[in-house]
Amino acid sequence: MRDFTPTLRELFGFASFRPGQEELVRRAMAGRDCLAVLPTGSGKSLGYQLPAMLLERPTLVVSPLIALMRDQVAHMPPGLRERAAFVNSTVEAGEAAAHMHGLAAGRIKLLYAAPERLRQARFAEALRAARIGMVVVDEAHCVALWGHDFRPDYLFIRSVLGGPLREASVMALTATATPETATEIGRGLGRELEVLRASVVRENLRYDVVQAGNEEGRLRHVLERVPGRAGPGIIYVRARERCERVAELLRRRGVAVAPYHALLDRALRAETQERFLAGDLRVVVATTAFGMGVDKPDIRWVLLYNYPTSIEEYVQQVGRAGRDGRPSTCTLLATAGDGANLRAFARRDAPTVHELRQVWAALRAAGGEDVAVTPDELRAAAEIPEERDPRVHCGLLERAGLVERHFDAGPAMRLTLLPPPADAAERVAALVGRLEAAARARCEAMLAFAATARCRHQQVAHHFGDSLVPPCGRCDVCAPLREAAPAAAPRPKAPPLPADPARVIVEAVASLRWPLGVRGLVALLRGSVAASPSAQRHPAFGAFAASSDATVGRWVAELLATGHLVRMEGEGGYPVLAVARRDGLPELAAPPARGRGPRTEAVRAPAPALDAAAEARFAALRAWRAEAAKAAGLPAYMILHDSTLREIAADPPPDLPGLARRRGMGPRKIEAWGQDLLTVLAANRP
Ligand code: ADP
Ligand code: MG
16 A cells, blocks of 8 residues: 655655544545545645645635635645645636636646635636546535535535536545535535544543523623633634623733624734734634634633534534644533524524525516526515525525526526426425524534533534543533632622612712713623723612613613713713713613513514505615615624614604614614614604
């Protein structure tokens, strides 16, 4: 058998192969179609990079991580770098053409491309002409329609593998695939794949689930534990705003920390990543966007502030710890309320039957069997909400046998409408049902993982069809932490709520030694660990501990709207609160109890039916929101949700206090958009 170790040393400068790598190299050299399920950081790239240099024909790598391609190529050993290139939306046409020439001429052996590029007939044709010998599908789980990270462009890889690149062998790579997902990947790529699977058990990682009680408990855990924790770490937080907030609170406690999420400026994100890699930042507080492909071997801990949406995502996130093999800790903060949030969040992702009908109708309205439409045009015509991708809808219609999607024409998708089968409606309903069930099952599996007192490593192993006999000695079930858990320590009992909240709030603001903004005031009144040290000494600290952040925030918003409180510019330009008048204070009432999980209910509440006038107001509000979103550089749903606009349209409030009482209208939204909304409503009076 050929020994590839000398090549490994010569090309990469590594002494020996890591588990699985040599096997991958052999399969690639033999041209065998395979799927490797190997953990993050195990060195999957080398499994195709090495054979790519030895094979006679060039290799194509399909990867969804566009932002990382440049980095990946830049960090290759010189011998590889000069024979590798990438083409994606960040590469200019001239440069891309030069790479395609290099590929045809044999100068380039390794070409990285984004999956959507395969939708361009000319690109696929150039690949055929260059006689691509091997197609690597990185993050191959993205092909699974029922999976946690489906990407519609992955569906088309199959057409290319069955057409222009029929002769190429396939190497699919992923860090997370259950046996069912592995089967689905083979089906999705249209090839029979030999599966190469490593154990998912990470010997050097400790898995802890900490019952944090509620949001305040989570924050307490982070603020009490993170400053003293050794080594670099990542905190994953689901919402962008929370992400910034947690980073800010840690920064105030002297931690070298920065937030990282998709809405931050690209240059700033790159800088944060650089500083983290260089050890200049010890902690990054991030949404899921961070860490994919970030190659930092010495991350000592990962803290999950919210539940991930699936065990797959859990494994990906915690898997960023301890790539150097040294002991590292992975902590999941569990709270009952977040479970409800997760369920709502999971449901939000799946397209609805209604949307699919609208997409189908929009395509039909275009006239003719063959339709060319850009995703944006289709989104507008079918009124697909911003948080979803109309290309996914097309993928589903294709799966239901209603359309066939071809190579793109420029930015436009080209689709052929097929004669609808008699049971089209049932098929679509069944597909959506299955998608929803899959999303639900993923999220229930995640919740069960945290709620069950069974070895955490064993639970993960089982999920991926692997086995492990407890005790593992490395989780909170098999080896409970001995240190006292302040997060779970009994909290002092909350005092009863004051009878006149408005007066308490106004007096608190009047007696502040350091002025506060809305958020600081709410933290003070709620007795939060997030309150500033001087706020923690204020007599009203914790006066509303028995209420909720949302309610107290709404009360403050109401007092702003009635003009009892005003905003002024504080030091450094930050808005702070001041008392404007004390007479005629309104009676502030707690919102009616909505039972368990108010947020879930909010999501579940059926949209009110709108009459014609209300529909017109709703349309006007949406048009306004589109403008506002553009001006603010935010996605529209971050300005206000459709459900909020719909409710406002159905029953327009007369003034700011009325608006402030509406669901979804927090103090910050009132401040930012309240006046605008009233203006739009006034212009559309019945
Ligand atoms: P994956 O794609 O599986 O997450 P990568 O291919 O990005 O992992 O590799 C992770 C890191 O491991 C890279 O820094 C790579 O240089 C390093 N690495 C890969 N193979 C070896 C090896 N045989 N010896 C030492 N380091 C290796
Ligand atoms: Mg990789």
